[in-house]
Amino acid sequence: MKAIGFDNNKYLEIQSRHIQQRIAQFDNKLYLEMGGKLFDDFHASRVLPGFLPDSKIKMLMQLADQVEIVIVINATDIEKSKVRGDIGITYDADVLRLIDAFRGNGLYVGSVVIAQYSGQATADTFHKRLESLGVKVFLHYPIEGYPSNIPLIVSDEGFGRNEYVETTRPLVVVTAPGPGSGKMATCLSQLYHEYRRGVKAGYAKFETFPIWNLPLKHPVNLAYEAATADLNDVNMIDPFHLEAYNETAVNYNRDVEAFPVLNAIFEKISGTSPYKSPTDMGVNMAGRCIIDDEVCQEASRQEIIRRYFHTMCDLRLGRVEESAVVKLEMLMSRAGVSVDDRPVVAAALRRAEATEMPAAAIELPDGTVITGKTSSLLGASAAALLNALKALGGIDHKILLISPNVIEPIQNLKTHHLGNHNPRLHTDEVLIALSICATLNPVAGQALQQLSKLRDCEAHSTVILSSVDDSTFRKLGVRLTCEPRYQTKKLFHK
Secondary structure (H helix, E strand, C coil): CCCCCECHHHHHHHHHHHHHHHHHHCCCCEEEEECCCCCCCHHHHHHCCCCCCCHHHHHHHCCHHHEEEEEEEEHHHHHCCCECCCCCCEHHHHHHHHHHHHHHCCCEEEEEEEECCCCCHHHHHHHHHHHHCCCEEEECCCCCCCCCCHHHHCCCCCHHHCCCCCCCCCEEEEECCCCCCCHHHHHHHHHHHHHHCCCCCEEEEECCCCCCCCCCCCHHHHHHHHHCHHHCCCEEECHHHHHHHCCCCEEEHHHHHHHHHHHHHHHHHHCCCCCCCHHHHECCCHHHHECCHHHHHHHHHHHHHHHHHHHHHHHHCCCCCHHHHHHHHHHHHHHCCCHHHCHHHHHHHHHHHHHCCCEEEEECCCCCEEEEECCCCECHHHHHHHHHHHHHHCCCCCCCCCCHHHHHHHHHHHHHCCCCCCCCECHHHHHHHHHHHHCCCHHHHHHHCCHHHHCCCEEEECCCCCHHHHHHHHHHCCEEEECCCCCCCCCCCC
């Protein structure tokens, strides 16, 4: 069993209490900008072992009778069909997914804001679709010179031109499918309208990382920089917090750079600012719930190595600039780690060298590393998966879980009817075949029962895997990395 470094129950308790205190600080109306992933924060669960991926939602559920959700989407993102890299769906589709997910957890979604709207036809189509589904939609417009042209921003031609989002509950959580959607601008626009209506509403920000009360170079905070290497975010000491309180706090460059302007907007709207620093605006209590710092440090070092491999593969795919890789190399150096600190890497490379074919390795919960090689029947990742299930189930390695008589008809279907050139079975096909065999073969059934034990296991492939294999490992909760190379020299890869 993996060591725990974070007290999730304590987090739920003190985080919800802290937000309630912040609501009371204002006129019983708080706009809470909520960044990061609300339902599936796997980054947090990896660097803070014990943090559950749905912790933020559970925290909001404790405040369900006070919470109203507003989802913001940028009209430009709709027009460009921007896609969420982690789940592979467009931002507009993700808005619908988020609404369903919030409602499924008993949380009230009040409306959707289409930000930066300037007559985009695709935004109009999405607007109509939302309204046909019974979802209220409000339009917010571009403001020339935002965020520096404060006289224009805080005026009838600026925020005043935006449609006022009608809300009914004291805690309005403003979230979005991804960064750059316009969450903060939506919150500030609402403050402008609330003050004009005599409501002294407040604003706060909920970002899990960087953790403000951990040291600047703490591995947890370095792992956040690794996660945002392509955005070039940089952790830094909050100079405003240090000056105001003589207390060191960590924030990131964009919030620190924006604070003077943001503070001026607060003062323009309400006459005074409630905050002396960008750290003041935050409500994150994660740092107070770390119960084993060394466990979290080691988990974060491993995350930095994983991010390095992911970024190397993204560079190979043309998704990031080389500067992102350089930054990851710098962060690994600062964290005192290298790829040699990830055991599955060396094991997979040794197996590939021995077989002169792609190979894969999986590290089991007890630290045992299992490998898989490429064969005429199975890809290396599929072989490693079956070998890991055998090891977890105490099944002799020589036993065939899936008969070639089962595999060959699947290969025939793939190559002769479905147009595939590679006859080897992918991981999802292997699991389906194993499920079929399990109906008659109790040993195959025993192997299938081990699948849940793979969650949080580490894996490495010596080649970039197909999207199918990558998705299967993700669904199983396996933490996969790949060498930044393809099995073949073809230019097109699925």
